[in-house]
Amino acid sequence: xxxxxxxANLIFNGQxxxxxxxxxxxxSGLSLTKTSISRDYxxxxxxxxxxxxxxxxxxxxxxxxxxxxxxxxxxxxxVTPFTYVEGSLLFYQxxxxxxxxxxxxxxxxxxxxxxxxxxxxxQIIYEAATNEFTPLMAGASxxxxxxxxxxxxxxxxxxxxxxxxxxxxxxxxxxxxxPTTVNxxxxxxxxxxxxxxxxxxxxxxDDLIVTDTFNPILNPIAVTLDGVELTEGSQYTYDESTxxxxxxxxxxxxxxxxxxxxxxxxxxxxxxxxxxxxxxxRV
Numbered sequence: 001x002x003x004x005x006x007x008a009n010l011i012f013n014g015q016x017x018x019x020x021x022x023x024x025x026x027x028s029g030l031s032l033t034k035t036s037i038s039r040d041y042x043x044x045x046x047x048x049x050x051x052x053x054x055x056x057x058x059x060x061x062x063x064x065x066x067x068x069x070x071x072x073x074x075x076x077x078x079v080t081p082f083t084y085v086e087g088s089l090l091f092y093q094x095x096x097x098x099x100x101x102x103x104x105x106x107x108x109x110x111x112x113x114x115x116x117x118x119x120x121x122x123q124i125i126y127e128a129a130t131n132e133f134t135p136l137m138a139g140a141s142x143x144x145x146x147x148x149x150x151x152x153x154x155x156x157x158x159x160x161x162x163x164x165x166x167x168x169x170x171x172x173x174x175x176x177x178x179p180t181t182v183n184x185x186x187x188x189x190x191x192x193x194x195x196x197x198x199x200x201x202x203x204x205x206d207d208l209i210v211t212d213t214f215n216p217i218l219n220p221i222a223v224t225l226d227g228v229e230l231t232e233g234s235q236y237t238y239d240e241s242t243x244x245x246x247x248x249x250x251x252x253x254x255x256x257x258x259x260x261x262x263x264x265x266x267x268x269x270x271x272x273x274x275x276x277x278x279x280x281x282r283v
Contacts, residue, residue, distance in 0.1 A: 029057030030116065032157040034146045040166040041130055041142070043197070046085060047163055051124045051146050059118040063150035065101075067109040069128055070144035079266035080107040081135065081142050082128035092123040114150070132267045137259045138199040140165040170198035171254065173210070182283055188218060190279045194254050195272035201256040202275075207249035210277060217243035218281025225252060225277055245279065252277065 008019040030053060037048035051065060069082040084105035091101050094117060101113045103126065116122050134142065141164040149156040176191045192210055202208050214221075219240045223230040230236050235251035238244070255273030262269070 030055045030060065030148075030153065030157065032146065032148050032159050034159040034161045036161045036163045037125075038163060040164050041134070042166045042168055043130065043136060043170065045130050045166075046088075046127045047082065047130070048088075048125065048127050049146075049161060051159075053114075053116050053122040053124075053148070055116045055118060055120055055122075057118065058152065060114075060116040060150070060152035062112075063114040063116065063148055063153055065111040065114060065124060066147045066149075067111075067126075068145050069107045069109055070142040071107060074261065074266035075264050077264070077266055079133040081131065081133045082144065083107075083131045084109045085127040085129050088125075088127035090123075090125040092125075093117065094120045094122075114148075135259070135261070135268065136165050136199055136270070138165065138167055138256070140199075165199060167200045168198045169196060169200050169202055169206070169254075170257075171196055171202070171208075175212075184283060186283050188281055188283055190214070192277040192279075194252070194275045194277070196254045196274075197257045197270055197272045199256050199259070201273065202252070202254040204250035204253055206253075208252045208254070209247055209249060210252060211244070211246040212279075214243035214245060214279075214281070216283050217241075218279070218283065221245070221279055221281035223277065223279050226275060247277070 003023065005021050005023050007021045010017040033052045035050055037050055041047050069080045069084065071078050071080045084103065086105060089101065089103045089111065091098050093115070100115060101111050101124070103109060103111045111124065114122065141162050143160055143162045145158055145160045147156055147158045172195050174193045178189045182188050196202060217240065221238055223236050230251060232238060234248065236245065236247045252275060254275040257273050258271045260269050260271070261267070
């Protein structure tokens with residue numbers, strides 16, 4: 001808050017005598033608290049924030065809230081890991097949803113026209129989306145700060161909120177066949193490519209299972225995982241009469257993705273963790 005000092009002077013017969021210096025502080029009775037409604041974030045997520053003002057002083061009109069959306073410096077550039085979601089702004093005055101403030105996404109996000117009644121409170125809620133600058137690796141986080149300034153605000157107020165990257169597995173599977181044309185009694189190869197774009201590996205205790213029913217039925221078959229042969233009965237099952245194939249729980253693991261940030265642009269690229277199952281059999 002604003003600190004002020006004051007000193008009196010006594011002038012008598014051309015001589016000046018100064019008093020002691022008094023010190024005071026001007027307080028607005030206004031507080032700002034910013035919190036994240038969302039506990040964590042992942043790819044293509046929205047994070048919701050709420051900024052709360054409690055005003056124990058006089059009315060404040062036309063104040064401005066600025067949110068840096070987590071901006072940070074990479075090399076000579078400033079990048080912003082969150083993007084304001086247009087149309088997400090909600091403004092509550094003394095608990096009542098009210099029109100008024102306008103938001104410009106920036107970055108930074110700037111919300112203008114904030115009126116805070118005397119002895120009242122205001123809540124501003126808005127969402128931000130992850131983007132190509134958002135760190136997604138395990139243990140990563142985004143810290144962003146909201147600032148309030150304007151007429152009636154004695155000193156600019158600010159508060160920060162920290163949201164962490166969610167530990168998650170994000171799997172996709174693709175299947176390929178070679179050759180696409182095969183003679184009777186010929187050999188057919190099925191390849192299953194499992195990709196993990198999440199920051200958490202699939203481990204044996206996660207009990208990942210891959211199933212398929214081969215038509216035409218293959219007999220016999222050989223199965224490998226990343227080039228290492230799997231054992232029927234302990235790592236996979238196969239019914240030669242129906243063509244039903246399944247890996248057993250714990251047999252298949254998939255590494256986590258790796259994330260690399262361009263040192264110039266600040267953009268993150270994702271290299272998925274990959275596991276490849278190959279099934280070779282005679283038609």
